[in-house]
Amino acid sequence: MAFNIGNYSIEKPVILAPMAGVTDLPFRRLCHQHGAGLVVSEMVTSDVRLWDTNKSRMRLVHDAEVSPRSVQIAGADPEMMAQAAQQNVMLGAQIIDINMGCPAKKVLNKAAGSALLRDEALVRKILESVVSSVDVPVTLKIRTGWSEDERNGLNVARIAEQSGIQALAVHGRTRACKFKGKVEYDTIAKIKQSIAIPVFANGDIHDAQSAKHVLDYTGADAVMIGRAAQGKPWIFQEINHYLEHNEQLLAPTKEEIRDIVLNHVKALHNFYGCYMGIRIARKHVGWYLQTLADTTPFRSQFNRIEDAQEQLDLLNEFFVS
Structure with a gap:
């Protein structure tokens, strides 16, 4: 089930979705492994004027990345988007991914993310630029449309292909739905039938069975996993x-x-330094505990x-008990 994005052959049909505050370098490496x-x-x-923050600097570390290095950019100005793409390539990005799928308020307020879906002429300008x-x-992530009444994902997909986009990820909700309500995969199936570039299906894929169902139903080349990987x-x-x-693995x-969690927490400490690493480890450990259905008071403890070493020691104790 391999497919190509430009010259890059992707051998496995499962992709980690970009998630702000989650898919940092340690987590990307872990999911790739x-x-x-x-x-x-x-x-x-x-x-690029905002890149001089600690948060942005951490997100712009591409040289130690797993290959091919795909970097997502967001914005609403064609020239600024082109400049950001060029800068990221200079920093080591091998694929540029454009976000037109994010429904977060602070992104929409800048008329970026899924807000762009309303303006197909601007979509074309940004993509071509x-x-x-x-x-x-260059790849693109979209939703099925702006709203239930304006489900224009198919138009945007055709514009994307005409503009030279090499692969398209589609989240099966509209911008108006955010992350609520039922995902629909019919639009993704129609998009897949209408364009020749690889299509990735995204939205509410939470286990192996749902991944297979969505691939079979849509004919997509891959599934994109977001929150289910946390x-x-x-x-x-x-x-x-x-x-x-x-069959189930x-x-x-x-x-x-235990080994996965400990190695992940160590990698966070190393990447961010102790102060930030300790704090970022807390949310990841919280997600591991949800996966383990842990109801003990361990998380609050x-x-x-x-202290970084104390975090590792307590995790060791937790898994031994």
Whole structure:
């Protein structure tokens, strides 16, 4: 089930969706190790004047990335988007991904993300501007449309292909739905039938069976996994195994999960430094605990720790008990 994005061959049909505040370099590496065929960076603003913040600097570390290095940019100005694409390529990006799918209020307020879907002429200008400004493949993430009444995802998909976009991810909700309500995959299936570039289906894919169902139903080239990977990076292995063998992969043992969590927390400490690493580890450990259906008071105890080694020691104790 391999497919190409430009010159890059993607061997596994499961992709990690870009998620702000989640898909940092340690998490991307982890998901890649566990079978993600492609991992996409957190969204970076197209306003390069804002790149001099600590948060942006962390998001712009591309040289140590797993290959191919896909970096997502967001914005509403064609020239600024082109400039951001060029700068990211200079920093090591091998694929540029454009965000026209984010429904977050602070992104919509800047008329970026899924707000752009309302203006098809501007969509075309942005896509053509970015594609012509870099010599690496450009991909796009959209929703099925602006609202239930303006489900124009098919038009946008055709514009994307005509503009030189090399692959398209589609979230099965409109901008108006945000993350609520039922996902519909009919629009994704219609888009797949109408364009020749690879299409990735996204939205409410939470396990191996739902991944197979969505791939079969839409004919998409891959599924894109977002929130379901939080606290469960091995979901990529589970999906790959199910697609290849039509059987469930055995769940990881407690010892295997312990090793994944400890290595992830160590990687966060190393990447961010102790102060930020400790704090970012808290939310990831919270997601692992949800996956483990832990109802003990461990999480509140863990969140009070201010020392990196103490975090690791307490996690070790938790998994031994």
